[in-house]
Amino acid sequence: AKAAVNPQPEPWPEIAGRLVVNKWRRDVLTVTPWLAPIVWAGTFDPDIIDEAVKHQNLTIATTVFAVAKYTRFLRDFLETAEKHYMVGLSVHFYIFTDQPNAVPTNVTMAAGRRVSVIKVPKFSRWQEISMRRMEFIEKAIEEDIRHKANYIFCVDVDMQFHSRVGAEILGRLVAVLNPWLHKSNRDNFSYERGTVSTAHIPVGKGDFYYAGGFFGGAVGEVHDLVKACRANLEADRAVKVEARWQEESHVNRYLLTNKPTKVLSPEYIWDEELGSGGAEIQVIRYATVRKNMKEVREN
Ligand code: U5P
Numbered sequence: 001a002k003a004a005v006n007p008q009p010e011p012w013p014e015i016a017g018r019l020v021v022n023k024w025r026r027d028v029l030t031v032t033p034w035l036a037p038i039v040w041a042g043t044f045d046p047d048i049i050d051e052a053v054k055h056q057n058l059t060i061a062t063t064v065f066a067v068a069k070y071t072r073f074l075r076d077f078l079e080t081a082e083k084h085y086m087v088g089l090s091v092h093f094y095i096f097t098d099q100p101n102a103v104p105t106n107v108t109m110a111a112g113r114r115v116s117v118i119k120v121p122k123f124s125r126w127q128e129i130s131m132r133r134m135e136f137i138e139k140a141i142e143e144d145i146r147h148k149a150n151y152i153f154c155v156d157v158d159m160q161f162h163s164r165v166g167a168e169i170l171g172r173l174v175a176v177l178n179p180w181l182h183k184s185n186r187d188n189f190s191y192e193r194g195t196v197s198t199a200h201i202p203v204g205k206g207d208f209y210y211a212g213g214f215f216g217g218a219v220g221e222v223h224d225l226v227k228a229c230r231a232n233l234e235a236d237r238a239v240k241v242e243a244r245w246q247e248e249s250h251v252n253r254y255l256l257t258n259k260p261t262k263v264l265s266p267e268y269i270w271d272e273e274l275g276s277g278g279a280e281i282q283v284i285r286y287a288t289v290r291k292n293m294k295e296v297r298e299n
Contacts, residue, residue, distance in 0.1 A: 061149035071102035084161035098122035153216030171262030179266035198232035199243035212248025
């Protein structure tokens, strides 16, 4: 039920004529130790944010991969994105798929929003499909996206938007707290611990456990990220190791050195298997679709 609720923040309070940010969230961490905001419902005013970006004429590239059976998720992804994702802004969706004919063509898109389809091969293992995303995004940024967009977000497709995901997520380098581990002690994070992999993070190190299914930022910054992860995935392949959570492990390693300038709460990549979450989850914005993992990953 929570997923359908749109947060209706109370009017922003004022002290001495100035808007007071963050009055209502004392229950969660709202800023990182390096002073990047952590975005939760109640920490921002959507109207002020929308007003602030309205005149900037921004284009936001958004990549999703739909390979093999994952094309079935495209329609709901796109339809719910039209309702909740960057509403009022120009969004250019890049759909990477092995089956261009399976991309729905009759989803009504608002003005300034469009879809491009990029054909990619179908790798046999789901891990391979997931990891290879880095190199295809890198190439698409170089050939096309850097000439067209200000920001890029790279997201999983087996997901639906349930509530606002808007300009509050824009930043130079943006990562999302993995909903499975956002309350966990750092030594329980599922980082790659083997020292052979370039994704290795030793016990005692690490800030947060970020999700592999949602990252983004300014196009140049994201290009640096995907390029570094692609190179590290190749280095691992050359010595025949695969990090514990494939490219998610590499994203976490990259973000340890290159701190995100904005961190999004698990509201932005919820997993329905976690139910409605604890009291700190006031709204679910983007969430996985329940699926039979084994069936959908079998090629
Ligand atoms: N993916 C596919 N086809 C597959 C496996 C994965 O397109 O057979 C892509 C989807 O974009 C999916 C993402 O959202 O990789 C991550 O995979 P998963 O962890 O959601 O299964």
